[in-house]
Amino acid sequence: MSSSITEPSAGSPSFFSKQATIAGPGFSRWMVPPAALAVHLCIGQAYAFSVFNGPLTKVIGITQSAPDDWSLTTLGWIFSLAIVFLGLSAAFAGKWLEHAGPRRTMFTAACCFGGGFLVSAVGVWLHQIVLLYLGYGVIGGIGLGLGYVSPVSTLIRWFPDRRGMATGMAIMGFGGGAMIAAPLSVALMSHFKSATSVGVAQTFVVLGIAYFISMSIGALAIRVPAPDWKPAGWTPPDTSHKMITRNHVHIDEALKTRQFYLIWLVLFLNVTAGIGILGQASVMIQESFKNTVTPAAAAGFVGLLSLFNMGGRFVWASASDWVGRKNIYFVFFVLGAVLYYLVPSFAAAGNIALFVLAYCVILSMYGGGFSTVPAYLADMFGTAFVGGIHGRLLTAWSAAGVAGPVLVNYIRAYEVAHGVAKADAYTMTVHIMAVLLVIGFICNLLVTRVDEKHHMTEAQLAKEL
Known part of the structure; x- marks a missing residue:
């Protein structure tokens, strides 16, 4: 199998460098899917963002919408911006993430996604919608894009014999993240709700910290295969009659x-x-x-x-x-x-x-x-x-x-x-x-x-x- 990783350079590589994540002898590739899931289960929260829409329309009125509260149409742009910046960051950061390696990319995603929640929390406290657009929409959206792509490309390299299964494991996590995030968010808002707060800001803080920790653990645990590594006992199949290349395209x-x-x-x-x-x-x-x-x-x-x-x-x-x-x-x-x-x-x-x-x-x-x-x-x-x-x-x-x-x-x-x-x-x-x-x-x-x-x-x- 053609390698996509160069040999480590002389000297001690940076902790977040691509070279520092090369797996040592005896490392089990089955340790990589949990690291990928630690990221994808977090960013899959995006599919559950709608649970905040109702409470966000009552930040001022608390029990019902006040004249100065945000409308659903105004709030709808938060999710739309997040998806737009997911696509843009994944597209424009493509070259960088291949050179930076998965650890640096996934940690950057953790900072952006977790940090986006914290900026949004400030936006709720100050009742400034632009901070929610910036926090969850732009910064969080960038975290979504980087966090979505990097674990997938790493899994493909670890599972040349089961590429579909490997990508399926991670992206299944993205699809299932909302199933965890929706009830968790509702429970947190219920816990923090009071006579003067709908509990959204506090929930954003808790989620931001929790997602940052989980995604950082995934980033620290991720590894890439050594040069010319291949699964034990696996021989690359004859691809002359299939649409599977052993070559690489820039x-x-x-x-x-x-x-x-x-x-x-x-x-x-x-x-x-x-x-x-x-x-x-x-x-x-x-x-x-x-x-x-x-x-x-x-x-x-x-x-x-x-x-x-x-x-x-x-x-x-x-x-x-x-x-x-x-x-x-x-x-x-x-x-x-x-x-x-x-x-x-x-x-x-x-x-x-x-x-x-x-x-x-x-x-x-x-x-x-x-x-x-x-x-x-x-x-x-x-x-x-x-x-x-x-x-x-x-x-x-x-x-x-x-x-x-x-x-x-x-x-x-x-x-x-x-x-x-x-x-x-x-x-x-x-x-x-x-x-x-x-x-x-x-x-x-x-x-x-x-x-x-x-x-x-x-x-x-x-x-x-």
Whole structure:
């Protein structure tokens, strides 16, 4: 296996340097996934930020919103900024994180994410929304991006024999972080709530410190494999007939290949088809089965979708180790398009069970798309710069985060405004989603091996790393 790590330089390397994290003899690679999860379970809190929206609208009024309290539309920009800066930091810090190494990158992520909560706490105390935008949105968003990418690229290097499973483990943590953060945040706000406080500022302080500690532990525990390391008893397979390269493509050179943009579209279309539904799941099932599904049952539906979103990240990515990354995406697009096409008929027939099952499978493939794509990139471009390339590809997530909800919300509003019953207002939307997945199928079909002219020589690789 080609190494992506150079030999340590003479002298004692800095504690946070890449060279200082090279694992010694006898180090178990199974110590790396917990280090990655220590980061991803923390930054996965982003999916649970909505639990703060209600209390933040009552910071002044305490029991109900006062005239000077923030509105939900004003607060909505906090999460949007965090996702935007997640994509931007992952994209623009790509080169730096490959040279800095995982320990420095993950510790920087800990400082930004934890520090973002502390800045936001000050913003709540002073009632300055700009500090929440800066704290959680900008600084915290940068922590999200750095913390998301670096552990994944490290796991890929430790598990050349199980790339999909390795990335699935970490990114499953990101999907499941909200399941810990939501009840924890609610419990903390309840504990700190008083006659003069809704408890959000104090909760931000506790979470900021806790997440900083957890992510720092992950950063300190992370290790990278020694030069030419490979799993015991593992022989690199013959890749002459597969789309798995043993060569490496520079991060800047990857942007000159059509494969990068095709995989960008593959991720964008897969995420667009899922993220809009995820945001409207509760309302959608209640409107599709009016007077049948209660708000409590709808909340259970949302929780079930979250479980499938999380589980799909591990199951589908692990399966890709056996059937191949390209083939897994074929399954996503074909099965997803069929299910989206059938969902309106399930609703029209009043078949709640098939309706729920269809969306659970769709959301599992939504999660699986996130966890499979890093291994897809490693297969295509090699492992030397996969973290940076993955970071730049995550701009597809940012774009889909806008496109998906816009499609679902605005098309539904247009349909209702033109006399379509609310129960039928999602039909056009899900059929459009099916078409998007067909386009994704075509993009995935066009992905081929990267031309040899883009590969780095051993001398170029040694110079860069």
